[in-house]
Amino acid sequence: MPDVTFKVYRGDAKGGKAVEYAVPISPGMVVLDAIHYIQGYLSPDLAVRWNCKAAKCGSCSAEVNGKPALMCKSRLDSLPIDKPITVYPMKTFPLIKDLVCDVSWNFEVNKKIPPYQPIEKKPKIFQDDVDRVQEFRKCIECFLCQDVCHVLREHEKKAEFVGPRFFVRLAGLEMHPNDGADRSEFMKNTAGIGWCNITKCCTEVCPEEIHITDNAIIPLKERVADRFFDPVRWFFRKLFGTK
Numbered sequence: 001m002p003d004v005t006f007k008v009y010r011g012d013a014k015g016g017k018a019v020e021y022a023v024p025i026s027p028g029m030v031v032l033d034a035i036h037y038i039q040g041y042l043s044p045d046l047a048v049r050w051n052c053k054a055a056k057c058g059s060c061s062a063e064v065n066g067k068p069a070l071m072c073k074s075r076l077d078s079l080p081i082d083k084p085i086t087v088y089p090m091k092t093f094p095l096i097k098d099l100v101c102d103v104s105w106n107f108e109v110n111k112k113i114p115p116y117q118p119i120e121k122k123p124k125i126f127q128d129d130v131d132r133v134q135e136f137r138k139c140i141e142c143f144l145c146q147d148v149c150h151v152l153r154e155h156e157k158k159a160e161f162v163g164p165r166f167f168v169r170l171a172g173l174e175m176h177p178n179d180g181a182d183r184s185e186f187m188k189n190t191a192g193i194g195w196c197n198i199t200k201c202c203t204e205v206c207p208e209e210i211h212i213t214d215n216a217i218i219p220l221k222e223r224v225a226d227r228f229f230d231p232v233r234w235f236f237r238k239l240f241g242t243k
């Protein structure tokens with residue numbers, strides 16, 4: 001098989017540029033294999049983060065031909081190899097070196113989320129309730145959804161908006177049948193759910209195929225709207241003290 005050209009970003013916080021490498025390919029290869037070839041034979045100081053090579057650890061996130069993707073899940077037979085394949089780091093997070101970004105902002109956001117708060121009188125749980133929450137627990141924290149979201153990427157609203165990954169986490173807590181916490185105010189004022197205009201770009205890049213917008217963000221938006229803008233529900237809450 002012919003060599004394929006990879007244009008890989010090389011640089012750090014101060015700047016850098018894409019460098020071309022010719023990589024011999026074989027059937028079944030993924031982009032991460034090519035990056036490992038470059039590290040092994042052409043440029044041993046190329047920095048890349050990876051771990052499982054099975055699309056389960058969320059470490060090898062990058063932008064392949066301009067699209068946020070896991071390098072270990074990006075098969076070369078799904079890409080046009082007659083042209084150079086570009087591999088860039090995620091743009092939304094500060095660059096450390098080459099393909100490695102500093103994603104620690106996400107871990108700080110995670111700490112702010114009001115945790116699971118068990119209710120005393122547990123209801124009967126149906127399979128549908130389990131399935132609903134299970135979808136959100138598939139998240140591998142690759143942060144590709146955070147990378148693609150224009151609110152963080154273009155508008156840099158990291159101080160006001162937690163991003164789709166954390167609406168997935170919030171949905172998993174809010175829809176847990178045994179959870180009693182009220183996170184509406186957090187979702188409106190701290191998480192900034194109002195900034196999301198449901199473009200669905202996050203859903204398109206999720207390697208776990210979580211329906212981020214339809215199953216997490218839209219129901220959470222509805223909860224916030226009910227809590228703050230529905231006068232009938234407001235009246236009943238005042239009367240009965242419900243969530």
Ligand code: SF4
Nearest residue numbers: 149196198199200202
């Ligand atoms: S749907 Fe919302 S959270 Fe997802 S990418 Fe669009 S603006 Fe961001």
Ligand code: SF4
Nearest residue numbers: 139140142143145206
């Ligand atoms: S929701 Fe999907 S895209 Fe976002 S961090 Fe989790 S697995 Fe990655």
Ligand code: FES
Nearest residue numbers: 052053058060072
């Ligand atoms: S190496 Fe683990 S997700 Fe790619």
